[in-house]
Amino acid sequence: MRSIGEMARDSGLSVSTLRFYDGAGVLVPAWVDPVSGYRWYGPGQLEEAGLLARLRRAGMPLADIRLVLAGWSGADTDLVRKLLEAHLRRLEQGLSDARGAFSTVRALLDRREKDPMTVPRTTTVRPAVSAPELAAALDAVRFAAGTDPDLPMLGGVLFDIEGDVLRVVATDRYRMAVARAATTGYGGPRVQAVVPSPLVDAMRALLTGDAPVRLAVDGDRVTLEAADRQTAGRCVDHEFPDYRRLVRLPAGRRALVDVAAFREAVETGPVRASEAPGQDGGACDLSVLKVTADGGVAVCEDGDDDPDRVAVNRDFLLHALAAGARDQLVLELGAPTAPLVIRRTGTEDTYSLLMPVRLED
Secondary structure, eight states: EEEEEHHHHHHSSSSHHHHHHHTTTTHHHHHOOOOTTOOOOTTTTHHHHHHHHHHHHTTTTHHHHHHHHHHTTTTTTHHHHHHHHHHHHHHHHHHHHHHHHHHHHHHHHHHHHHHHHHHHOEEEOOOOEEHHHHHHHHHHHGGGGOTTTTGGGGGGGEEEEEETTTEEEEEEEEEEEEEEEEEEEEEEEOOOEEEEEEHHHEEEEOOOOOSSEEEEETTEEEEEEEEEEEEEEEEOOOOOOOOHHHHOOOOEEEEEEEEEHHHHHHHOOEEEOOOOOOOSSSSSEEEEEEEEESSSSSEEOOOOOOOOOOOEEEEHHHHHHHOOOSEEEEEEEOSSTTTTTEETTOOOEEEEEEEEOOOOO
């Protein structure tokens, strides 16, 4: 017999994932200590755990996996083969449909790129900005910058300058952060530059004083000048997605939370395992949240089936709370399929969005 810790080590599945699959009735321990509740797994269950992991990576629904494991343990190879073949057909059909849809989208994209109305980015701007304001804005968004080499346009921070406002934005698709700083000395039309993350970090290191600094965007080059020091580099040569479309959300239920107490509740509270990408691209632990009767936000206990609960990546939530840099923050929960919004009190211009993760049935 293997303990749950030994099973996690030998199978490559995390302890929280094993607990989730137990609760879902997919991989139930051979024996549970009636006093301590500790789980123990039989020798044959290690093979089942490996099979389960492979089927989940192939996108098979849990309902079908239950039948595969039942057929596997009962030596019903005919059932297992039919389930595998049926899922493979679904995948092939889905891939065929996706290829057709992508072909149409590419044709539309080619037509859009040939549109003579497209405006090249050639404007040169040199706005001044408060060093503390810019430092706070970068601190509020840097955690959300992407690291996927296949999506280079997300591998930095967008500097969006329009009029007397600078907005900085970062996203890795699963979360997004937006912050604002006031500028002087420009006041013109909109100019954007995607600053690569290493250059963003070099800029942040210069922002140690209280005097204004000068931000210069000249074609594909961006420079930050602070007193007698400066750092500069090339912008990312890709367009950043239109983040303004992503933040047009229906109003959700807002709750003011004490960050220290809420952070402790998230760190020590129950989690749900998920195959959704985490920080390292692997599976992640979810915190499931709900608005309480007194208007607060609580971490749902196991078995809580509140229909309006929202599940988010726990690590991403902790990062967003830290980036909020306040003793109190406003959490806005919409529908279970809507992003969780984390706002600083007293401002609508600095906030983080965390994409929800669908809970398995």
